[in-house]
Amino acid sequence: MSNSQERTRTQRRRGPMGHGMQPGEKPKNLKKSVKQLAKYMATYKIGIFVVMICAACSTVFTVAGPKILGKATTALSEGLMNKIRGTGSIDFQKIGMILLFVLVLYLCSALFSFIQGWIMTGITQKVCYRLRKEISEKINRMPMKYFESRTYGEVLSRITNDVDTLGQGLNQSITTIITSVATLVGVLIMMLSISPLMTLIALIILPISMGLIGLVMKKSQKFFRSQQEYLGHINGQVEEVYGGHMVIKAFNREEATIEEFEKTNDILYDSAWKSQFLSGMMHPIMMFVGNLGYACVALTGGLLAIRGVITIGDIQAFIQYVKNFTQPIQQIAQVINMVQSMSAASERVFEFLGEEEEVQIAEHPADIAQVTGEVSFEHVKFGYNPEQVIIHDFSAKVKPGQKIAIVGPTGAGKTTMVxxxxxxxxxxxxSIRLNDHDIRDFNRRELRDAFGMVLQDTWLFKGTIMENIRYGRLDATDEEVIAAAKAARAHHFIKTLPGGYQMELNEDASNVSQGQKQLLTIARAILADNKILILDEATSSVDTRTEIEIQKAMDNLMKGRTSFVIAHRLSTIRDADLILVMKDGDIIEQGNHEDLLAAGGFYANLYNSQFEDVVA
Structure with a gap:
């Protein structure tokens, strides 16, 4: 195992208690995230403006309803009084016209509310689509060190959970806030038009409400942040455990895995119930404050009606307005929960989008088409961490078409060189140079097009065998894919599978053997037809007979191409033009197989140890 692989596995074993995952972590700069989100929303400013207009129209029609409905109550009460006195009767026609007019108002309000919701839903989905698209593109520009220091589930959580939470928050919170604020303003105007004194009494509940909302929000924000963080860590653990469930069972690590999961789940549970409990307190508190104000208004209105200052219909309308006045405050209190989750999710999304990227394009890029396969390493020094150098002074020169074997004990730096x-x-x-150019002079994508790779850890995706092989060169014909499979000695076993080349591989390709997976990845590399080949333990998962067949195919493939072969079984690289023997990050010996054996050094001991008889 190379240093990087060991480092990666160590970091993954740390699981959810790694960097930035302490329970109760304080929120970061949420204002910055809100500003960034506002920039995304600015693209749809026309749509948002229409939403605001629709919200205003819907609110106007809704707010006007109670006062007009109060006129019907006043007409009814006056008619009853006239009938009792014998001076008149109830004007049902007038009352009917008022009720019909109110019905039209409420229908118009519902129509504008529907339009507002429809437009806002479209905007939020477009924002989510854009964010997911940018995250997908961002992944391709990010350095390998980012993914080697985090679990897969944590990265996936940014694309799935965080963007979903952000979308739901945008869709519901923005429309609710716009409508609630518009309702508050409209209701306040109507209340003042009925009775300034009763309005003053009703307004006393506003600072109390806002104070309680601010207090609960301050207490619950850190728990919402922690909840969103640990949701990602739970996803990472679940993804890792399900991906390696066979290994976990083989080593009887079920209890340890469950224990580790429960630790993370306990933190998630703790932060989730605290955040939900605190946010859930808002509604009953606001109901109590609202009912208190409601009672005060009803008492004051009755006294004013007795004195003849206002009519019975006005009291009815005002009581309805008081209810409508506290309702948007309660809605805002409820939506604060979602705003906090949305803020925490957007913060994580924008943190990901703000991560360091690889420089893809060189300032004056060299032409990769001129590369012939000549490679030179000139005093290379490298460490994954600057203070921990693992390759101290690596130098080697490779001629075009040569087969270069890199051997050495585990952790020597072989895979790191690749x-x-x-x-x-x-x-x-x-520096590392291709021909006369430093590899940093090439565009990264063009540079990697010059290399074909077959790794020890195979990667196949859900799709047909034909599609998996064609991944090496997407414009290849079926005949070229089959020819590559034949060259890799994979054609025979493919034809024995149900469906042949059209057989569907599942997500982890577990419906074919490990050796067959390796043959398919080798066929993919053969199809790609690159100038330089890198084979990292490419035959480690196949039997000896298949290995001999693959070696024959590889020999044909490597003719005329520069090839780097990392191998532990030294018998497979005896025909290499140059063998680089690495130990502790440095080349300690180099030469061909015969010369190194004759020297009797480290390579000779390493080679002979593979053929020593085991004495019981």
């Missing part, structure tokens, strides 16, 4: 060659990481000092 990562440097592909520019997954950049050297700390020194």
């Amino acid at each position: 990562k440097l060659l592909m520019r997954f990481y950049d050297v700390n000092s020194g």
Whole structure:
């Protein structure tokens, strides 16, 4: 195992207690996230403006309803009084016209509310689509070190949970806030037009309400942040456990895995119930304050009606307005929960979008088409962490078409050299050159097009075998794919599978054996037809007979191409033009197989140890 692999697995074992995952962590700069979100929303400012107009129209029609309805109550009460006195009767026609007019108002209000919701839903979905698209594009520009220091589930949570939470928050909170604020303003105007004294009494509840909302919000914000964080960590653990459930069972690590999951789940539970409990307190508190104000208004209105200052219809309308006045405050209190979750989710999304990127395009890029396969390492120094250098002074020169074997004990830096060659990481000092150009002079994507790779850890995706092989060169014909499979000695076993080349592989390709997976990835590399090949333990998962067949195919493939072969089984690289023997990040020996054996050094001991008889 290379240093990077060990470092990655160590970081993954740390699980949810890694960097930035302390329970009760204080929220970061939410204002900055809100500003960034506002920039995304600014693209749809016309639609948002229409939403605001619709919200205003809907509110106007809703707010006007109670006062007009109060006129019907006044007409009814006056008619009853006239009938009792014998001076007149109830004007049902007038009351009917008023009720019909109110019905039209409420229908118009519902129509504008529907239009507002329809437009806002479209805007939020477009924002979510844009964010997911930018995250997907961002992933391709991010350095390898980011993914090697985080679990897969944590990264996936940014694309799924966080964007979903953000979308739901935008869709519901923005429309609710716009409508609630418009309702508050409209209701206040109507209340003042009926009775300034009763309005003053009703307004006393406003600072009390806002104070309680601010207090609960301050207490619950850190728990919402922690809840969103640990939701991502739970996803990471679940993804990791389900991906390696066979290994967990094989080593009887079920109890330890459950224990680790429960620790994370306990923190998530703790932050979730605290945030939900605190936010859930808002509604009953606001109901109590609202009912208190409601009682005061009813008492004052009755006294004013007795004195003849206002009519019975006005009291009815005002009481309805008081209810409508407290309702938007309660809605805002409820939506604060979602706003906090949305803020925490947007913060995580924008943190991801703000991560450091690889420089993809060189200032004056060299032409990759001129590369012939000549590679030179000149005093390369590298460490994943600057203070922990693992490759101290690596130098080697490779001629075009040569087969270069890199051997050495675990952790010597073999795979690290391949990562440097592909520019997954950049050297700390020194240089790696293709022909006469530093690899940093090439655009990254063009540079990687020059390399074909077959790794020890196979990767196949859900799709047909034909599609998986064609991934090496998307414009390849079916005949070319089949020819590549034949060259990789994979054609025979493919034809024995149900469906042949059209057989569907599942998500982890567990419906074919490990050796068959390796053959398919080799066929993919053959199809890609790159100038430089990198084979990292490419035959480690196949049996000896298949390995011999693959070696024959590889020999044909590597003719005329520069090839780097990392191998533990030294018998597979005896025909290499140059063998680089690495130990502790440095080349300690180099030469061909015969010369290194004759020297009797580290390589000779390493080679002979694989053929020593085991004495019981």
